[in-house]
Amino acid sequence: MDKKITWQxxxxxxxxxxxxxxxxxxxxxxxxxxxxTGIVCSTPPMLSISVRKERFSHPMIxxxxxxxxxxxxxxxxxxxxxxxxxxxxxYNKFTLCHFTPIPGETxxxxxxxxxxxxxxxxxxxxxxxxxxxxxxxxxTAVRVSERLIDEKGRLQLESADLLAYAHGHYHRVAxxxxxFGFSVRKKAGPKVRS
Ligand SMILES: Cc1cc2nc3c(=O)[nH]c(=O)nc-3n(C[C@H](O)[C@H](O)[C@H](O)COP(=O)(O)O)c2cc1C
Numbered sequence: 001m002d003k004k005i006t007w008q009x010x011x012x013x014x015x016x017x018x019x020x021x022x023x024x025x026x027x028x029x030x031x032x033x034x035x036x037t038g039i040v041c042s043t044p045p046m047l048s049i050s051v052r053k054e055r056f057s058h059p060m061i062x063x064x065x066x067x068x069x070x071x072x073x074x075x076x077x078x079x080x081x082x083x084x085x086x087x088x089x090x091y092n093k094f095t096l097c098h099f100t101p102i103p104g105e106t107x108x109x110x111x112x113x114x115x116x117x118x119x120x121x122x123x124x125x126x127x128x129x130x131x132x133x134x135x136x137x138x139x140t141a142v143r144v145s146e147r148l149i150d151e152k153g154r155l156q157l158e159s160a161d162l163l164a165y166a167h168g169h170y171h172r173v174a175x176x177x178x179x180f181g182f183s184v185r186k187k188a189g190p191k192v193r194s
Contacts, residue, residue, distance in 0.1 A: 011036075014166035015173075020070040020083055020115060021049060022101070023060040024108040029101060031093050031112065032057045033084030035165045036132060037069065045139040047121060050132035056088040061135060065123040066107035070115035074163045074172040081170070106140040116160040118143040 018035045036050035047069060051058050061067055072080050079097040086093060094101055101110035104120050111118040121137035148156050162173040 012167075015164040015171065016166065017071070018080055018163055018165035018170070019049075020072055020076075020080060020112055021057065022068045022070060022109040022112065023057045023064065024066070024110065025060050025064055028088070029094065029110055030057050030060060030088035031070075031083050031097075031099065032088065033080050034069075040136060046124070046136060047119065047139060048134055048136045050129070050134050052132055058133070061123065062126065064108060066104075066109050067121050067123065067135070067137060068104055068107060068109040068111055069119040069121060070112040071117040071119075071160075072112075072115050072163050073161045074170075075161065076114060077163055077170045080163065102143075104141075105143070111143045116145045116148055116162075117155075117157070 016035045017037055018033060019037055020031050021034045021037075022029060022031045024030075032055060034049045034051070038048055040046050040048045049067065049069065051061065076097075079099070082097060083093050086096070093099070098114075100113035102113050104110060107120045107122060109120070111120070119139045120141040120143065122140050123135050123137045125134075125136040127134040127136070144155060145160075148159055150156050158176055164171045164173050
Protein backbone atom coordinates (compact mmCIF):
# COMPACT_ATOMS: atom_id res chain seq x y z
CA MET A 1 0.00 0.00 0.00
CA ASP A 2 1.23 3.55 -0.89
CA LYS A 3 1.82 5.44 2.41
CA LYS A 4 0.36 9.00 2.28
CA ILE A 5 1.22 12.28 3.95
CA THR A 6 -1.40 15.05 4.38
CA TRP A 7 -1.06 18.71 3.41
CA GLN A 8 -3.58 21.47 3.94
CA UNK A 9 -5.89 22.24 0.99
CA UNK A 10 -4.02 23.60 -2.05
CA UNK A 11 -4.31 23.80 -5.85
CA UNK A 12 -2.54 20.48 -6.42
CA UNK A 13 -4.49 19.37 -9.49
CA UNK A 14 -2.43 18.12 -12.40
CA UNK A 15 -2.04 17.85 -15.32
CA UNK A 16 -3.88 20.95 -16.53
CA UNK A 17 -4.40 22.38 -19.95
CA UNK A 18 -2.57 25.66 -20.50
CA UNK A 19 -4.16 28.09 -22.94
CA UNK A 20 -3.62 31.49 -24.52
CA UNK A 21 -6.65 33.67 -23.84
CA UNK A 22 -7.20 36.65 -26.12
CA UNK A 23 -9.30 39.67 -25.28
CA UNK A 24 -10.24 42.83 -27.15
CA UNK A 25 -11.83 46.16 -26.43
CA UNK A 26 -12.51 49.14 -28.67
CA UNK A 27 -8.82 50.12 -28.93
CA UNK A 28 -6.61 47.09 -28.31
CA UNK A 29 -6.14 43.36 -28.23
CA UNK A 30 -4.30 41.36 -25.57
CA UNK A 31 -3.24 37.78 -24.91
CA UNK A 32 -2.37 36.10 -21.60
CA UNK A 33 -1.73 32.60 -20.30
CA UNK A 34 -4.28 30.69 -18.24
CA UNK A 35 -3.94 27.29 -16.59
CA UNK A 36 -7.02 27.56 -14.33
CA THR A 37 -9.40 26.52 -17.13
CA GLY A 38 -11.74 23.67 -17.95
CA ILE A 39 -14.88 22.50 -19.68
CA VAL A 40 -17.85 22.91 -17.31
CA CYS A 41 -20.87 21.88 -19.43
CA SER A 42 -21.45 19.79 -22.58
CA THR A 43 -24.89 21.06 -23.62
CA PRO A 44 -24.69 23.97 -24.07
CA PRO A 45 -20.92 23.80 -24.55
CA MET A 46 -19.31 25.94 -21.82
CA LEU A 47 -15.91 26.48 -20.28
CA SER A 48 -14.42 28.45 -17.42
CA ILE A 49 -11.31 30.53 -16.86
CA SER A 50 -10.19 31.93 -13.51
CA VAL A 51 -8.51 35.31 -13.65
CA ARG A 52 -6.97 37.54 -10.98
CA LYS A 53 -8.46 41.03 -10.81
CA GLU A 54 -5.01 42.65 -11.19
CA ARG A 55 -4.44 41.17 -14.68
CA PHE A 56 -4.56 43.77 -17.45
CA SER A 57 -6.96 41.40 -19.24
CA HIS A 58 -9.47 41.27 -16.37
CA PRO A 59 -11.32 44.57 -17.00
CA MET A 60 -11.22 43.91 -20.74
CA ILE A 61 -13.10 40.62 -20.21
CA UNK A 62 -15.57 42.25 -17.80
CA UNK A 63 -16.28 44.98 -20.33
CA UNK A 64 -16.45 42.95 -23.56
CA UNK A 65 -17.73 39.72 -21.96
CA UNK A 66 -15.90 37.88 -24.73
CA UNK A 67 -12.71 35.78 -24.88
CA UNK A 68 -11.06 33.39 -27.28
CA UNK A 69 -9.35 30.40 -25.70
CA UNK A 70 -6.50 29.30 -27.97
CA UNK A 71 -4.97 25.86 -27.44
CA UNK A 72 -1.22 26.06 -28.09
CA UNK A 73 1.06 23.35 -29.50
CA UNK A 74 4.13 22.27 -27.51
CA UNK A 75 6.32 24.20 -29.97
CA UNK A 76 4.87 27.42 -28.50
CA UNK A 77 5.84 26.63 -24.86
CA UNK A 78 8.24 29.58 -24.70
CA UNK A 79 5.60 32.00 -26.04
CA UNK A 80 3.03 30.57 -23.61
CA UNK A 81 5.40 31.26 -20.73
CA UNK A 82 6.20 34.74 -22.03
CA UNK A 83 2.48 35.63 -22.25
CA UNK A 84 2.19 34.44 -18.64
CA UNK A 85 4.96 36.59 -17.18
CA UNK A 86 4.67 39.81 -19.20
CA UNK A 87 1.69 42.13 -19.12
CA UNK A 88 -0.21 43.81 -21.92
CA UNK A 89 0.18 46.98 -19.84
CA UNK A 90 3.81 47.17 -21.01
CA TYR A 91 4.03 44.91 -24.07
CA ASN A 92 2.23 44.11 -27.29
CA LYS A 93 2.49 40.35 -26.80
CA PHE A 94 1.20 39.58 -30.32
CA THR A 95 4.20 41.40 -31.80
CA LEU A 96 6.60 40.06 -29.18
CA CYS A 97 5.57 36.43 -29.80
CA HIS A 98 5.07 36.80 -33.57
CA PHE A 99 1.45 35.70 -33.27
CA THR A 100 -0.86 36.28 -36.22
CA PRO A 101 -4.30 37.46 -35.04
CA ILE A 102 -7.26 36.30 -37.14
CA PRO A 103 -10.63 38.04 -36.68
CA GLY A 104 -13.15 36.12 -34.60
CA GLU A 105 -16.36 34.97 -36.30
CA THR A 106 -18.64 35.29 -33.26
CA UNK A 107 -16.55 37.51 -30.95
CA UNK A 108 -14.16 40.47 -31.23
CA UNK A 109 -11.26 38.73 -29.46
CA UNK A 110 -8.88 37.29 -32.08
CA UNK A 111 -7.97 33.71 -32.94
CA UNK A 112 -4.21 33.04 -32.83
CA UNK A 113 -3.36 31.54 -36.20
CA UNK A 114 -0.41 29.56 -34.76
CA UNK A 115 -2.75 27.62 -32.37
CA UNK A 116 -4.43 24.55 -33.92
CA UNK A 117 -7.74 24.95 -32.06
CA UNK A 118 -9.41 28.11 -30.76
CA UNK A 119 -12.68 28.40 -28.85
CA UNK A 120 -14.61 31.64 -29.25
CA UNK A 121 -16.57 32.34 -26.07
CA UNK A 122 -19.20 34.69 -24.65
CA UNK A 123 -19.15 35.16 -20.88
CA UNK A 124 -22.41 34.32 -19.11
CA UNK A 125 -21.42 34.37 -15.42
CA UNK A 126 -18.73 36.03 -13.31
CA UNK A 127 -18.16 34.62 -9.82
CA UNK A 128 -15.87 36.33 -7.31
CA UNK A 129 -14.17 33.44 -5.52
CA UNK A 130 -11.23 35.03 -3.71
CA UNK A 131 -7.85 35.47 -5.40
CA UNK A 132 -9.53 34.77 -8.75
CA UNK A 133 -12.78 35.63 -10.49
CA UNK A 134 -14.34 32.70 -12.30
CA UNK A 135 -15.60 33.52 -15.79
CA UNK A 136 -18.04 30.97 -17.17
CA UNK A 137 -18.63 31.25 -20.88
CA UNK A 138 -20.57 29.72 -23.76
CA UNK A 139 -18.40 28.36 -26.56
CA THR A 140 -19.93 30.04 -29.58
CA ALA A 141 -17.52 28.78 -32.27
CA VAL A 142 -14.63 26.34 -32.59
CA ARG A 143 -11.94 27.35 -35.06
CA VAL A 144 -9.77 24.44 -36.20
CA SER A 145 -6.74 24.30 -38.48
CA GLU A 146 -7.78 22.56 -41.70
CA ARG A 147 -4.57 20.51 -41.73
CA LEU A 148 -5.88 18.59 -38.66
CA ILE A 149 -9.04 17.39 -40.42
CA ASP A 150 -8.73 13.97 -42.08
CA GLU A 151 -10.45 12.84 -45.28
CA LYS A 152 -13.51 11.70 -43.25
CA GLY A 153 -13.88 15.17 -41.69
CA ARG A 154 -12.64 14.02 -38.27
CA LEU A 155 -10.38 16.12 -36.09
CA GLN A 156 -6.95 14.47 -35.68
CA LEU A 157 -5.95 16.30 -32.50
CA GLU A 158 -3.13 13.84 -31.80
CA SER A 159 -1.26 15.47 -34.70
CA ALA A 160 -1.45 18.85 -32.94
CA ASP A 161 1.37 18.08 -30.46
CA LEU A 162 -0.45 19.68 -27.51
CA LEU A 163 0.97 21.17 -24.33
CA ALA A 164 0.05 20.47 -20.69
CA TYR A 165 1.01 22.10 -17.39
CA ALA A 166 1.77 20.17 -14.22
CA HIS A 167 3.13 21.49 -10.94
CA GLY A 168 4.97 24.45 -12.50
CA HIS A 169 6.30 22.58 -15.52
CA TYR A 170 5.29 22.42 -19.18
CA HIS A 171 4.88 18.97 -20.71
CA ARG A 172 4.29 17.62 -24.18
CA VAL A 173 1.04 15.56 -24.46
CA ALA A 174 2.61 13.00 -26.73
CA UNK A 175 1.65 9.36 -26.36
CA UNK A 176 -1.97 8.20 -26.73
CA UNK A 177 -2.36 5.05 -24.62
CA UNK A 178 -6.09 4.37 -25.07
CA UNK A 179 -9.30 5.92 -26.31
CA PHE A 180 -12.69 6.64 -24.68
CA GLY A 181 -14.22 3.30 -23.61
CA PHE A 182 -11.26 1.15 -24.61
CA SER A 183 -11.16 -0.53 -21.18
CA VAL A 184 -14.49 -2.26 -21.74
CA ARG A 185 -14.09 -2.97 -25.45
CA LYS A 186 -13.31 -6.59 -26.25
CA LYS A 187 -9.95 -7.11 -27.95
CA ALA A 188 -11.76 -9.24 -30.53
CA GLY A 189 -15.41 -10.03 -31.16
CA PRO A 190 -18.53 -7.83 -31.10
CA LYS A 191 -18.21 -4.13 -30.36
CA VAL A 192 -19.58 -2.68 -27.06
CA ARG A 193 -21.89 0.28 -27.63
CA SER A 194 -20.73 3.64 -26.21
C1 LIG B 1 1.68 28.67 -16.87
C2 LIG B 1 0.93 29.89 -16.42
C3 LIG B 1 -0.40 29.80 -16.05
C4 LIG B 1 -1.11 30.93 -15.63
N1 LIG B 1 -2.43 30.79 -15.28
C5 LIG B 1 -3.12 31.89 -14.88
C6 LIG B 1 -4.50 31.76 -14.55
O1 LIG B 1 -5.10 30.69 -14.64
N2 LIG B 1 -5.16 32.89 -14.17
C7 LIG B 1 -4.52 34.12 -14.06
O2 LIG B 1 -5.16 35.11 -13.67
N3 LIG B 1 -3.22 34.23 -14.37
C8 LIG B 1 -2.51 33.17 -14.79
N4 LIG B 1 -1.19 33.29 -15.13
C9 LIG B 1 -0.53 34.60 -14.99
C10 LIG B 1 -0.89 35.55 -16.16
O3 LIG B 1 -0.86 34.92 -17.40
C11 LIG B 1 0.13 36.72 -16.14
O4 LIG B 1 -0.02 37.45 -14.94
C12 LIG B 1 0.04 37.63 -17.32
O5 LIG B 1 1.18 38.45 -17.34
C13 LIG B 1 -1.22 38.50 -17.33
O6 LIG B 1 -1.21 39.23 -18.52
P1 LIG B 1 -1.99 40.61 -18.68
O7 LIG B 1 -1.55 41.53 -17.55
O8 LIG B 1 -1.52 41.10 -20.04
O9 LIG B 1 -3.46 40.30 -18.63
C14 LIG B 1 -0.47 32.18 -15.56
C15 LIG B 1 0.88 32.28 -15.93
C16 LIG B 1 1.58 31.16 -16.37
C17 LIG B 1 3.02 31.28 -16.77
